[in-house]
Amino acid sequence: MTGKQTTNEPQHKRDLTRRKVVVLGGAAMAAVGAGSVLAMTASADEAGASSTSTSTASNNAETCYKLTSETTEGPYYIDADKLRRDVTEDQEGIPLTLRLKVIDSDTCKPLANAAVDIWHCNALGVYSGYEAMGSGGGGGGGGTPPSGSPTGSPTGAPSGSPTGAPPGGGGGGGHEEPTDDERYLRGTWRTDKKGEVVFRTVFPGWYQGRCVHIHTKVHVNGTWTDAGYEGGTTCHTGQLFFDEASVLATAEVEPYSTNTTTRTTLDEDTIYPGNGTEGGLLKLKYKKGAIANGVVATLTMGVDPEATQDGTSGG
Template identity: 75%
Template sequence: MTEKQEPAHKRNMTRRKVVVAGGAAVAAVGAGGGLAVNAFAGETTTDASASSSATASETCYTLTSETTEGPYYIDADKIRQNITEGKEGIPMTLELKVIDADTCKPVKNAAVDIWHCTALGIYSGYEAMGSGGGGGGGGGTPPSGAPTDAPSGTPTGEPPSGGPSGGTGGGHSEPTDDERYLRGTWKTDKRGYVTFKTIFPGWYQGRAVHIHTKVHVDGTWTDAGYEGGHTCHTGQFFFDEKSVLASAEVSPYSTNTATRTTLTEDTIYPQNGHTGGLLYLKYDKKNIAKGVRAHLTMGVAPDETHDSTDTQPSTSASPSAS
């Protein structure tokens, strides 16, 4: 089906659904109507608005923002949940839930792709493009100081200048090698959940720390993997500044010398909180090296096609308090 062209903010308003949460589910509505779901029993979230509303009896689902695919997507050829392949970094469990933003029902048996760079900003399949600023190196000084909401500098967008390169916005670059670490595809269960084991991503010049994702529906799962169907969502997940600064104190992130772009400087992040892909995170604030648990619910439009987009988020979008 041809992708609808109405503005993202309009889709968010028209597709917002409110349902009564039943049983022992714990949920909260984030700022701007974004979804905040406590997917892990007994744990707290880093999001203040979510923790303060943990007893809310209603859950609001909002269509998750579409963002650019970027140049480093490789079609699903690794059907797996653990995508680490021995790469160094802070262990991370990423739990996602996919729901139909119109009906609020879970989207089961969907194929969810994720891919991201290493602690030093390298993408598998494109190692030859990762030298220079994006690759980091020994002896660098990690980011320091308190997070700031005041953007500075001029982000170069995706792909970044000086980091991994070789494509623009929504276009593909041809892989330069056969490596496929930190990439994988898995299917959602009957409740719409899918879980991946990976590491906390690093950074490269021009982009905030992020993970790419795609959601495919209406295809068929076979012994060879996932076939047919269409892509109903292309997006990215983002990390708050506190978590990134904490990771920068841990090896090998601490050796990454690339100039880091903050969340508010990033030209891809829509600046709309969890609706735009900002993850809920759980970790030991005194020792992030022990591991991170991240989760988010994505509201998608299964009947639409969103393979990628070259349209960047509006620069007038105001940063969300969430």
């Protein structure tokens, strides 16, 4: 909060004022959800994270909001400056409305005019720009598998550097050069004066070695031009995650039901930090028994606008 408190102000009044600030956000969310026919899915981790954040804000005004966890950028980021809110193009899948709010984790003030990137695979686990790598870049896609047993002994010493994405790409590993000009399920848009940005996309699928997720970056201090967003720094690189119940529900819907890749669960994933909303776990709303009609996903991301977090070193 801004402004000074006088020494004559009773302690209980100061606590009440602070409590109003903390509770206000929850009341606004409740108003939005009133009368909705959508069902909220939430984990114990989410509830714990919310409780912790409220307690912290009440006991220590210096700490406003927990930093959202940093993760690796993954091999498939393309700085295409494709400015758009609807990134779906011709991709089939369950409609997903992604509502993100970006705030300064220290002051709780919204970050306006920040550039937010999102990118993710399609329902079958394929990334645009990297279709030749198959599902998640694990080396899939076409060809006849080798048969028989190898004969002879290898000779000579290996030379050069290994190439290709690691199995379960999209989590770790160095950047891969694009293999094609496709750019579906990728886009950048600016936050409004409330720090909010909304994307239209489809519910992501899965591929070898990774749970269902969306990649994101937040850029600040740059300049918006007709050509895109220029300059500035990347203050957050993270991933957004989906609870297991929602993913199981999507697996019954085409084209997700045709994805035969063995799925990695949220608990099995090596990138998800396991700390609920603080770690990027989205809050989801959809109609029970009818997830195919669409999902609304929301998350508030606390970032440090003074930091540089490009995700190349694991966050």
